[in-house]
Amino acid sequence: MPIPSFRPFFVLLSFSLLGLFLPGHAHAQENPYIVAYDHYLEEPGNLEIEYFSTFGTQRAGNDFHAFWMEFEYGATAWWTTEFYVEGQTTFGDSTLFTGFRFENRFRVLKREHFINPVLYVEYEYKSGADKILKEGEGHDVESDFLTPNAEARKEHINEIELKLLLSSTLKGWNFVENTLAAKNLSNSPWEFGYALGASRPLALKASSKRCSFCRQNFIAGAEMYGGLGDRHSFGLRETSHYFAPVVAWNLPSDWTLRLSAGFGLNDNSHRFLLRWGVSREIPGFGSMVSRMFEGHR
Amino acid sequence: MRTYLASLAATVAILSVSVALAQREKPPAYKYHKDALVYAELAKAPQKARAKRNPLERDPDAVAAGRNLFEQHCTECHGDLAEGGRKGPSLMVEQVQTAEPGAIFWILTNGVVWRGMPVWSKLPEPQRWQLVSYIKSLGVAATDPGAVPPPKSPSNSATDLPSVPR
Numbered sequence: 503m504p505i506p507s508f509r510p511f512f513v514l515l516s517f518s519l520l521g522l523f524l525p526g527h528a529h530a531q532e533n534p535y536i537v538a539y540d541h542y543l544e545e546p547g548n549l550e551i552e553y554f555s556t557f558g559t560q561r562a563g564n565d566f567h568a569f570w571m572e573f574e575y576g577a578t579a580w581w582t583t584e585f586y587v588e589g590q591t592t593f594g595d596s597t598l599f600t601g602f603r604f605e606n607r608f609r610v611l612k613r614e615h616f617i618n619p620v621l622y623v624e625y626e627y628k629s630g631a632d633k634i635l636k637e638g639e640g641h642d643v644e645s646d647f648l649t650p651n652a653e654a655r656k657e658h659i660n661e662i663e664l665k666l667l668l669s670s671t672l673k674g675w676n677f678v679e680n681t682l683a684a685k686n687l688s689n690s691p692w693e694f695g696y697a698l699g700a701s702r703p704l705a706l707k708a709s710s711k712r713c714s715f716c717r718q719n720f721i722a723g724a725e726m727y728g729g730l731g732d733r734h735s736f737g738l739r740e741t742s743h744y745f746a747p748v749v750a751w752n753l754p755s756d757w758t759l760r761l762s763a764g765f766g767l768n769d770n771s772h773r774f775l776l777r778w779g780v781s782r783e784i785p786g787f788g789s790m791v792s793r794m795f796e797g798h799r
Numbered sequence: 800m801r802t803y804l805a806s807l808a809a810t811v812a813i814l815s816v817s818v819a820l821a822q823r824e825k826p827p828a829y830k831y832h833k834d835a836l837v838y839a840e841l842a843k844a845p846q847k848a849r850a851k852r853n854p855l856e857r858d859p860d861a862v863a864a865g866r867n868l869f870e871q872h873c874t875e876c877h878g879d880l881a882e883g884g885r886k887g888p889s890l891m892v893e894q895v896q897t898a899e900p901g902a903i904f905w906i907l908t909n910g911v912v913w914r915g916m917p918v919w920s921k922l923p924e925p926q927r928w929q930l931v932s933y934i935k936s937l938g939v940a941a942t943d944p945g946a947v948p949p950p951k952s953p954s955n956s957a958t959d960l961p962s963v964p965r
Contacts, residue, residue, distance in 0.1 A: 579910060
């Protein structure tokens, strides 16, 4: 049964983009990673709306542009819940909705330690035409993307993804190590993957003036991610890997812009992935929703 | 199509429950109790952390930079003037203003995660010290209009925390 490529997705996308312009005041201090995760969760009651794009090159086929929206909500200081909708355009082929994801991250330890673990649980319902490359897993390789959209969308995937996110902060640097295990709920073996990252603000002290171009607003770093095979053939054989310098610009007007240029590290990888994202944090979203249902007191 | 809609409905339901759980209105006594528990965390800072001196103590820009950081990251919970808000306690109280700078820095670094305050170690150390400089510059408020006195109860001594529904 194919995932319907229906218009409501694009309506939701448009409204979400409008949501980015809601008034608010919460300066984000986001790390620049697009694939890797650190251990910092969304502040409780805040909603972050994020839009991301990936432009990817394809050998022996058409290049593509995949895009997704994320709605990230801080349920508590130790629990962040997130909902994604995603789609893609394959040049010379078509544009379609490719599915959704529901993700939860749980902080395990009460205080900060040298290594801080966070547990990540995600459910994905997507079609075979999914191209957002939000993670590297199993034996996913570039040639998987050669299937035309009309055919790829007929395959639907129910997948559970578990990750252990480890993150450390040392002298302004942030280091992350993520490992993932994913299981297609149909009869497929567990697949594995990894993501590593390091980043640092360009200045550690804040300026006494509010400014957009101050060095402390820019965080630069790099991330590397890829697949590690599956339960039957664990390892690097027939897997894809990427290295990507990344940068985030946290604007005082609550916006964050991210840019990442990813380079495939072997012949199984896309040669180049250009990713960018824009996000906006809406503080007090939970209270706003709560007040809507409170009525008069 | 049916599976797809069912999954989408389940996802929206779980999201709504999480929003509702996180934001349900608490009685004033709960807020007082919660604030007291957050202040009590200051006392839990290890000796080594308390003994740390603010390296930006003499930096003339530290308070102004700290104020900017406070406006960007803290006012949502602690109020525009640090007088306390719906989610976070006032910082213009004796418990905070008499605390060692190292203890405040330790709270910023570690948060009070189970009581709603996230960790702020994502701000580099110098920025956390700038925040400490600003917080310490506030002083104790003459009157705290947001304060809710503990409910009087014959069984409670002056130092007891009020009992609250869990």
